Amino acid sequence: MNVIYPLAVPKGRRLCCEVCEAPAERVCAACTVTYYCGVVHQKADWDSIHEKICQLLIPLRTCMPFYNSEEERQHGLQQLQQRQKYLIEFCYTVAQKYLFEGKHEDAVPAALHSLRFRVTLYGLSSVELVPAYLLLAEASLGLGRIVQAEEYLFQAQWTVLKSTDCSNATQSLLHRNLGLLYIAKKNYEEARYHLANDIYFASCAFGTEDIRTSGGYFHLANIFYDLKKLDLADTLYTKVSEIWYAYLNNHYQVLSQAHTQQMDLLGKLFENDTGLDEAQEAEAIRILTSILNIRESTSDKAPQKTIFVLKILVMLYYLMMNSSKAQEYGMRALSLAKEQQLDVHEQSTIQELLNLISTEDHPIT
Numbered sequence: 001m002n003v004i005y006p007l008a009v010p011k012g013r014r015l016c017c018e019v020c021e022a023p024a025e026r027v028c029a030a031c032t033v034t035y036y037c038g039v040v041h042q043k044a045d046w047d048s049i050h051e052k053i054c055q056l057l058i059p060l061r062t063c064m065p066f067y068n069s070e071e072e073r074q075h076g077l078q079q080l081q082q083r084q085k086y087l088i089e090f091c092y093t094v095a096q097k098y099l100f101e102g103k104h105e106d107a108v109p110a111a112l113h114s115l116r117f118r119v120t121l122y123g124l125s126s127v128e129l130v131p132a133y134l135l136l137a138e139a140s141l142g143l144g145r146i147v148q149a150e151e152y153l154f155q156a157q158w159t160v161l162k163s164t165d166c167s168n169a170t171q172s173l174l175h176r177n178l179g180l181l182y183i184a185k186k187n188y189e190e191a192r193y194h195l196a197n198d199i200y201f202a203s204c205a206f207g208t209e210d211i212r213t214s215g216g217y218f219h220l221a222n223i224f225y226d227l228k229k230l231d232l233a234d235t236l237y238t239k240v241s242e243i244w245y246a247y248l249n250n251h252y253q254v255l256s257q258a259h260t261q262q263m264d265l266l267g268k269l270f271e272n273d274t275g276l277d278e279a280q281e282a283e284a285i286r287i288l289t290s291i292l293n294i295r296e297s298t299s300d301k302a303p304q305k306t307i308f309v310l311k312i313l314v315m316l317y318y319l320m321m322n323s324s325k326a327q328e329y330g331m332r333a334l335s336l337a338k339e340q341q342l343d344v345h346e347q348s349t350i351q352e353l354l355n356l357i358s359t360e361d362h363p364i365t
Contacts, residue, residue, distance in 0.1 A: 015027075015035045016035060017035060017036050017037035017038075017041055018034050018035060018036055018041070018045050018050075018109070018112070018113075019036065019037075019041035019044060019045055019108070019109055019112065020037060020041060022037040023037065024036055024037055025037060025038060026038065026039070026042055028042070028046075028050065028054065030054050030055070031054045031055060031057050031058050031061075032058075033057055033058055033060075033061035033062060034050065034054075034057060034061075044105070044106075044108075044109055045109040047106065048094075048098070048106045048107070048108070048109035048110050049091055049094055049095075049109050049110040049113055050109070052090075052094065053087060053090070053091070053113070056083065056087060059080070059083065060080065060083060060084065060087075081121065084117050084120060084121045085121065087113070087114075087117050088114050088117045088118055088121070091110045091111070091113040091114035091117065092110075092111070092114040092131060092132065092135065093277050093278060093279045094110045094278075094279075095107045095108075095110035095111040095114060095135045095139070096135065096279030096282075096283075097278045097279040097282045098110065098139075099135065099138050099139060099142065100279060100282035100283045100285070100286050101282050101286070102142070102286075104138075104139045104140075104141075104142030104143045105139075105143065107135065107138075107139040107142075108136065108139050111132055111135035111136045111139060112132075112136070114131075114132045114135065115129060115132035115133070115136065118132055125159065125162060126159075127159055127160060127163040127165065127166045127170060129156075129159060130156045130159050130160060130166075130170050130173070130174065131170065131173060133152045133153070133155050133156040133159070134152070134153070134156055134173050134174065134177045136152045137149045137150075137152035137153045137156065137177050137181070138177055138180065140152060141180055141181060141184050146181070146184055146185065149181055149184075150181065153174075153177060153178060153181060156174055156177070157174065157178075160174055167205065168201045168202070168204040168205035169201070169202070169205040169206070169212075171197075171201040172197075172198050172199075172201035172202040172205060172212075172213075172216070173198075175194040175195065175197040175198040175201060176194070176195065176198040176215060176216060176219065178194040179191045179192075179194035179195040179198060179216075179219055179220075180219065182194060183219070183222070183223065188223050188226075188227060191223055192220065192223060195216050195219050195220045195223070196220070198215075198216040198219075199213060199216035199217060199220070202215075202216055209243055209246065210243070211243055211244060211247050211280070211284075213243070214239075214240045214243045214244065214287070215283065215287070217236045217239050217240050217243075218236070218237075218240045218287050218290075218291075220236055221233045221236035221237045221240065222290075224236065225237075225294065233294075237291050237294065237295075238305070240287060240291065241288075241291060241305075241308060241309055241312060244284060244287070244288060244312050244316075245308070245311075245312050245315075248274070248312060248315040248316055248319065249315060251273065251274060251275055251315075251319055252315045252318065252319060255273075255319065273319060274316065274319040274320055281316075281320060284316055285316070288309060288312055288313050288316065289313070291309050292306070292309045292310065292313065295309050303336055303337075303339075303340040303342070304342065304346075306336060307333050307336055307337055307342070307346070307350075310329050310330075310332055310333035310336070311329075311330075311333055311349075311350065311353065313325075313326075313329040314326050314329045314330045314333065314350075314353050314357075315353070317329065318353070318356070318357055323357050326353075326357050327354065327357050327358075330350060330353050330354045330357060331354070333350045334347065334350045334351065334354065337350055
């Protein structure tokens with residue numbers, strides 16, 4: 001990470017820090033278009049997102065070249081918009097991944113980038129800004145900054161209220177984050193109200209059994225678990241597990257069949273794939289490991305439920321091409337199945353999973 005100091009400010013332009021918008025004293029030497037108030041915020045931005053997008057910022061933050069025709073100019077504008085859209089989604093996904101991994105501080109600069117690109121492309125009052133506000137609200141909650149989280153959520157709510165075309169998916173995200181806010185404030189009644197709305201809007205957008213709806217069920221289950229309403233929590237944790245099992249088993253069955261044939265029609269080896277982006281994979285890991293920890297604390301009462309979650313994690317890590325993790329969870333599932341003397345069919349199913357992972361580690365040549 002190199003740095004140079006800006007020697008002069010172009011007439012009419014105020015240089016602002018990328019992270020806090022304070023007057024800037026430093027500029028990134030690699031792209032020369034990104035400014036910081038000091039070394040702390042420069043390092044924070046670099047570690048979060050800037051290293052990944054440094055060179056991509058240059059054409060967005062420098063003057064457009066001279067074009068010989070209107071057609072060329074329009075083509076140049078379209079390319080610029082495509083770059084902006086790519087960076088909006090890329091920064092959003094990176095920030096989401098940090099949040100699911102519990103790295104709230106790292107998520108902030110990436111989320112701020114996504115917000116600024118959205119403002120540039122869509123304007124200050126667009127509903128397209130809402131997902132970025134929600135990322136910043138969730139990061140603020142994770143850092144214990146409840147007042148700041150409320151400010152971001154108020155801005156998101158106000159933007160949605162003014163909009164005439166807010167999607168069900170965005171409404172779902174808004175209510176989920178409002179639910180998380182009220183969980184943090186220990187107002188469980190209000191939290192349940194918003195999470196119920198989250199599930200409703202997510203179901204309208206994706207269906208009741210979609211992995212994107214499962215997050216609402218998961219957070220609602222956590223509330224019931226904290227309130228010691230264990231039967232309700234158990235029902236919802238089971239639903240979440242079943243949703244992820246159905247999704248991952250679909251991909252697992254396709255790949256396991258492909259690997260028995262070794263090649264596809266083009267003669268190319270299939271690659272493992274979850275069908276998820278990095279943020280969704282991080283979300284799956286967080287949700288499923290949280291449920292596993294709860295199941296393991298009561299495994300003497302319902303070992304089959306613990307084994308079920310372990311099997312889901314085996315499939316997830318197998319599809320993520322992390323064989324060591326998949327094998328670790330598979331061995332734990334098999335050991336528990338034998339210890340509890342579960343039926344032979346259950347043990348053989350787990351053994352089949354382990355055999356496939358072993359084949360993956362030592363492919364036939």
